[in-house]
């Protein structure tokens with residue numbers, strides 16, 4: 390198995406076993422066998438990129454029924470709106486600027502750009518969310534972004550001032566085509582800005598549920614810097630972001646076009662000091678993850694034996710890894726509540742736990758709620774006043790397995 394970035398040698402450090410597609414919720418009674426793949430992770434000894442060892446075909450993950458919505462959380466809406474304001478205020482040049490977003494989802498960010506009357510385009514392969522973006526007044530092209538797409542967009546719209554991607558770039562194994570496409574479409578002095586889960590946070594917090602089919606790469610400043618150079622770009626800025634359990638926003642520009650900010654050298658130095666991409670560090674991470682799994686299963690088994698009522702909260706894509714890796718089924722968690730209508734009435738992929746609407750969570754409230762959407766913990770805990778008043782307890786497993794009184 391060779392590195393998808395540089396063809397270097399990969400060293401496997403974690404194996405989560407056979408896993409389903411994280412968003413492939415199952416209709417009860419559907420006799421078809423679920424598609425599964427081996428979820429294992431390795432690090433490249435040459436370019437330090439951390440990546441999955443087996444690739445899931447993209448059409449299995451990003452299709453008309455893709456259920457994740459960027460606008461689903463108030464915190465995320467605010468996050469994208471403030472970034473849109475920043476793009477509009479500082480990153481556009483000339484009289485007729487142009488912003489492109491790769492994987493624009495339901496158009497949360499681009500809606501602001503559209504409202505400002507600025508030319509834009511969202512490239513989104515998942516038809517259902519692309520339709521939602523279009524309904525918000527966002528101009529959308531239903532397509533995967535790759536070199537050919539970039540050439541077509543350039544021919545139609547001219548070069549882009551800003552190309553942006555949130556929680557998209559790490560989904561795409563074929564990076565040569567993506568960065569080649571960005572090089573084609575971006576103005577000479579334009580910027581390519583993307584934000585994705587940060588390897589440093591995953592390792593530090595043992596947040597192994599960031600590892601699932603859709604997340605092919607786990608970026609660090611070091612690996613992104615090397616990847617950028619291979620395509621004539623340079624990493625010119627990094628920002629740590631608190632969203633989605635810890636991300637970094639990377640800014641690339643053509644080499645020599647912009648002066649890198651001090652934050653780049655600082656993060657590179659911090660990563661080297663922590664050995665974040667060292668095989669020893671990653672092997673220790675895998676051992677902590679196995680320990681976390683054992684503790685979570687022991688806790689849920691004890692609660693079941695005590696007769697406690699335990700529900701799951703948030704049938705997130707991330708929860709697929711936890712449920713299937715830990716072997717948690719409906720005997721330990723009676724159902725998972727989720728606000729997404731498309732998931733309700735169905736079963737969690739692989740683990741086959743029923744998914745029910747939020748009204749079921751309160752009827753009656755459980756004794757314990759296993760919080761899969763832990764990256765939105767503050768927002769959720771504030772919202773679930775009734776659970777607190779009923780004396781409920783949250784179960785969290787990142788950065789360690791623990792109980793939190795609601």
Ligand SMILES: [Zn+2]
Nearest residue numbers: 392395433436
């Ligand atoms: Zn490599």
